[in-house]
Amino acid sequence: MLKRAALALTLAVxxxxxxxxxxxxxxxxxxxxWVIPNGNYASQRYSELNQINxxxxxxxxxxxxxxxxxxxxxxxxPLVVGExxxxxxxxxxxxxxxxxxxxxxxxxRYEPTQDPSVIGVMCCDxxxxxxxxxxxxxxxxxxxxxLVALDARTGREVWKVKNGDAGKGETSTMSxxxxxxxxxxGISGGEFGIxxxxxxxxxxxxxxxxxxxxxxxxxxxxxxxxxxxAMGQPVGENSSLRTWEGDQWKIxxxxxxxxxxxxxxxxxxxxxxxxxxxxxxxxxxxxxxWSMTIFARDxxxxxxxxxxxxxxxxxxxxxxxxxMILADNIQVGNQRVAKALVHFDRNGFGYTLxxxxxxxxxxQKFDPAVNWATHVDMETxxxxxxxxxxxxxxxxxxxxxxxxPAALGSKDQQPAAYSPRSGMFYVPTNHVxxxxxxxxxxxxxxxxxxxxxxxxxxxxxxxxMGNFIAWDAGQGRIVWSKPERFSVWSGALATAGDIVFYGTxxxxxxxxxxxxxxxxxxxxxxxxxxxxxxxxxxxxxxxxAVLSGVGGWAGIGMAAGLQGESxxxxxxxxxxxxxxxxxxxxxxxxxxxxx
Amino acid sequence: MKMLMASALVLxxxxxxxxxxxxxEKPYKVVDGKVDQATFNGYRRYGNSCLQCHxxxxxxxxxxxxxxxxxxxxxxxxxxxxxxNGRQNVSSSQQNVMPSFGHVEDVVTYxxxxxxxLKARSDGALGRGRPERIGR
Numbered sequence: 001m002l003k004r005a006a007l008a009l010t011l012a013v014x015x016x017x018x019x020x021x022x023x024x025x026x027x028x029x030x031x032x033x034w035v036i037p038n039g040n041y042a043s044q045r046y047s048e049l050n051q052i053n054x055x056x057x058x059x060x061x062x063x064x065x066x067x068x069x070x071x072x073x074x075x076x077x078p079l080v081v082g083e084x085x086x087x088x089x090x091x092x093x094x095x096x097x098x099x100x101x102x103x104x105x106x107x108x109r110y111e112p113t114q115d116p117s118v119i120g121v122m123c124c125d126x127x128x129x130x131x132x133x134x135x136x137x138x139x140x141x142x143x144x145x146x147l148v149a150l151d152a153r154t155g156r157e158v159w160k161v162k163n164g165d166a167g168k169g170e171t172s173t174m175s176x177x178x179x180x181x182x183x184x185x186g187i188s189g190g191e192f193g194i195x196x197x198x199x200x201x202x203x204x205x206x207x208x209x210x211x212x213x214x215x216x217x218x219x220x221x222x223x224x225x226x227x228x229x230a231m232g233q234p235v236g237e238n239s240s241l242r243t244w245e246g247d248q249w250k251i252x253x254x255x256x257x258x259x260x261x262x263x264x265x266x267x268x269x270x271x272x273x274x275x276x277x278x279x280x281x282x283x284x285x286x287x288x289x290w291s292m293t294i295f296a297r298d299x300x301x302x303x304x305x306x307x308x309x310x311x312x313x314x315x316x317x318x319x320x321x322x323x324m325i326l327a328d329n330i331q332v333g334n335q336r337v338a339k340a341l342v343h344f345d346r347n348g349f350g351y352t353l354x355x356x357x358x359x360x361x362x363x364q365k366f367d368p369a370v371n372w373a374t375h376v377d378m379e380t381x382x383x384x385x386x387x388x389x390x391x392x393x394x395x396x397x398x399x400x401x402x403x404x405p406a407a408l409g410s411k412d413q414q415p416a417a418y419s420p421r422s423g424m425f426y427v428p429t430n431h432v433x434x435x436x437x438x439x440x441x442x443x444x445x446x447x448x449x450x451x452x453x454x455x456x457x458x459x460x461x462x463x464x465m466g467n468f469i470a471w472d473a474g475q476g477r478i479v480w481s482k483p484e485r486f487s488v489w490s491g492a493l494a495t496a497g498d499i500v501f502y503g504t505x506x507x508x509x510x511x512x513x514x515x516x517x518x519x520x521x522x523x524x525x526x527x528x529x530x531x532x533x534x535x536x537x538x539x540x541x542x543x544x545a546v547l548s549g550v551g552g553w554a555g556i557g558m559a560a561g562l563q564g565e566s567x568x569x570x571x572x573x574x575x576x577x578x579x580x581x582x583x584x585x586x587x588x589x590x591x592x593x594x595x
Numbered sequence: 596m597k598m599l600m601a602s603a604l605v606l607x608x609x610x611x612x613x614x615x616x617x618x619x620e621k622p623y624k625v626v627d628g629k630v631d632q633a634t635f636n637g638y639r640r641y642g643n644s645c646l647q648c649h650x651x652x653x654x655x656x657x658x659x660x661x662x663x664x665x666x667x668x669x670x671x672x673x674x675x676x677x678x679x680n681g682r683q684n685v686s687s688s689q690q691n692v693m694p695s696f697g698h699v700e701d702v703v704t705y706x707x708x709x710x711x712x713l714k715a716r717s718d719g720a721l722g723r724g725r726p727e728r729i730g731r
Contacts, residue, residue, distance in 0.1 A: 071689065072658055091690050116685045120694030123647050125658045191647060399725055435725065439639050447699045453642025455651060455724050555657025556650050584657060 021180050021203075024134050025264065027081070032537040034080040035133050037175045038415050038491075039534075041262040042326035045417035046494045047535045051542035052593060053497030057511045057521045060591050063543065064103040068586035070094065073551020075413070076130030076175060077491065077532035078588065079138075080545075081152065085536075086133070087547065087588055091119055091126035091143045097155060100538045103590070108155030110140075118144045118166045121446060123191040124553040127173050127530075129259075129413070134178035135203055141172040141185050147201060149183075159206035163187060163199055169446045170194050177260040179269060179299045182209055186256025190274040190319065193251035193449035198260070198271060198295075200302060210302035214254025214273040214290050215240050221290065221304070222297070228304040229358060231381045235307070243287040243312075251443055252284075253277045254291040258321025258413050263339065266356060268296045268305055270326070270341060274319035279407075280438035280451030281392040287312040292320040294343060294351075296358060306358030308381060311347050315391040316372060316436060317407035317452075318347035323415040325425065331474045332361045342473040344416055344427050346409025347383070349376060352473045364476030366411070366469065367429055369404040369459040391436045391452070399437040406434035406456040408487070408553055415532060416471075417494035422514050424479060425471040426500045428488035433459045468492075468502055470517060482517040486578060489554040490546070491532025501544060503529025505554055506581040509546055509589070525589050528582040530554055541592060549586035550578070622671070622711040625720045629729040630712075637712030638726055640705045644696065652723040653716045659691070666710075666717035674710055678702065 164170030169192025276288035348370030490503030528550025655661030681695030
């Protein structure tokens with residue numbers, strides 16, 4: 001054990017210098033455990049395990065279940081470290097340590113004391129995407145922005161620190177990421193006029209190490225005007241301030257509520273920022289940098305290496321926070337890209353970039369319904385917006401209709417999977433369009449700052465609202481697409497068994513064939529799935545686990561279904577609302593093959 | 596679309612009939628499926644401050660009640676009281692929190708308009724989606 005640790009340490013130091021976390025690097029390479037919410041630092045959601053495979057997955061069955069006792073939307077997924085599984089809930093943000101030797105026995109539970117008024121300032125349900133593990137600690141980012149480190153063996157608090165102010169509408173839903181000796185965490189509140197940031201805290205004691213805002217002066221966004229680049233050029237001075245009118249950047253949004261990835265060799269972290277200020281674009285002229293942006297930052301200092309703004313001057317709420325998947329040796333035309341970053345944005349474009357320098361390589365639509373832009377100009381990186389679907393052109397008090405995708409995006413935070421075996425990406429998507437009418441609003445701290453009203457519905461002529469797709473990130477094209485009745489709001493898992501798992505809003509856990517999307521397995525869990533699937537082994541046997549419990553933004557259409565569905569379905573019949581398929585309730589289900 | 600329009604018309608006609616009976620009690624005006632400016636403004640203010648939890652068209656979500664149902668038994672005074680002061684219903688089985696909007700200009704100023712819109716929805720006088728305005 002000691003020798004292995006020493007070896008890992010040597011490797012880690014060789015690869016990354018001082019900032020690696022040798023334990024985490026070692027653990028995430030072990031397919032028997034699942035120590036990072038998205039599988040590894042590269043956010044690939046891929047497992048080398050193959051006991052469960054294309055041939056036998058149809059025999060998969062539940063081995064045991066566990067009710068969390070919480071009703072609201074359960075995003076995120078279980079962690080498995082050694083012989084212990086850690087699961088979490090939405091507010092009140094319980095954490096359970098479950099013994100895998102006595103399946104479902106509670107080793108410890110933790111429930112923080114939080115002022116429930118925070119519930120009222122969470123925009124779209126009280127979801128949480130789960131804690132991080134590192135260095136014998138479980139690190140949870142609570143709804144009220146308290147970041148707390150628990151002893152992984154006892155659940156006892158080691159340290160805690162406040163990352164934001166719920167009174168101003170700052171909340172937390174995301175999963176922190178531990179890099180080296182630091183815990184990185186972002187913040188939610190894009191609908192409340194907050195100013196987003198990523199903050200690093202010391203893993204040892206919770207002391208703040210650095211904070212990098214998404215918008216504002218160079219010294220607060222941690223930009224070097226000469227060294228930080230965008231589209232290969234230095235960004236210059238005041239690159240953010242120049243794109244806002246007056247002081248509007250102070251309520252400029254750019255929330256950072258999604259996922260963070262990390263490349264240990266480059267020592268860079270990658271994440272995206274959300275919508276700028278109000279949803280009414282007329283009230284905030286300019287490109288509103290650096291909202292809707294992919295950031296690459298030095299993990300030690302937070303200094304930005306490169307940035308790429310996907311949706312300048314957002315007019316549709318296309319947050320750029322979805323996961324950044326780091327994949328190696330992607331073939332783009334004649335070029336073999338050693339270090340690529342692949343990102344499926346809310347705006348409906350699938351991006352492939354060189355993650356060393358931010359060079360834009362591919363930007364193509366991953367849902368053919370996407371219509372707000374014709375294409376992305378590869379020279380400037382700017383989307384070519386279609387006038388008819390520009391809510392800015394339409395202006396205040398004008399209803400711009402039939403924009404695809406809707407504000408919830410062609411894909412939201414539900415993370416995709418990447419299989420190095422097939423070289424393909426497996427993406428849970430939404431297939432929903434909208435009408436959007438911006439109007440003037442005033443800002444009050446801690447109150448919704450939205451300024452647009454919208455209706456959402458399936459694309460014209462479509463009879464479904466989701467697709468699960470396979471994507472070729474080198475060519476920027478859909479390889480296969482499997483329709484689903486509702487948006488696919490669950491994180492995917494690809495395995496060396498050449499299958500990929502995902503959940504549906506009705507509550508089915510499904511396994512499909514990597515090569516053609518053919519459904520090989522489905523099982524109806526007690527509630528809709530918005531959680532992420534994982535896999536691990538215990539005593540040599542492979543298991544698959546997922547949290548069900550419908551809610552989140554997907555739960556907004558729960559009561560009555562989305563509007564205009566009768567039109568979408570045409571003669572097939574009236575489209576039923578989600579509540580006709582599932583009800584609330586958090587349950588963990590662990591699956592295995594029969595002995 | 597046509598079918599949707601037709602059903603909206605029928606609803607509007609019903610609403611219109613009700614309006615004729617007790618003119619003073621309806622806070623909204625719906626004519627041929629179109630609404631007065633105040634009700635329209637209520638629709639928009641609802642979109643800014645309420646929709647994120649209570650869902651499109653006041654129809655509720657997985658985490659907040661359907662207001663078209665609530666307004667069948669809440670009086671306008673009770674509605675105003677709830678919006679202004681908020682409400683907490685937190686127990687081991689549910690975590691429902693309605694924030695207080697008492698100091699939010701865009702809500703308090705237009706409270707009657709928001710009520711009018713939701714009442715029209717609750718009475719069945721107004722269908723789903725964005726209403727058109729009378730005289731436009």
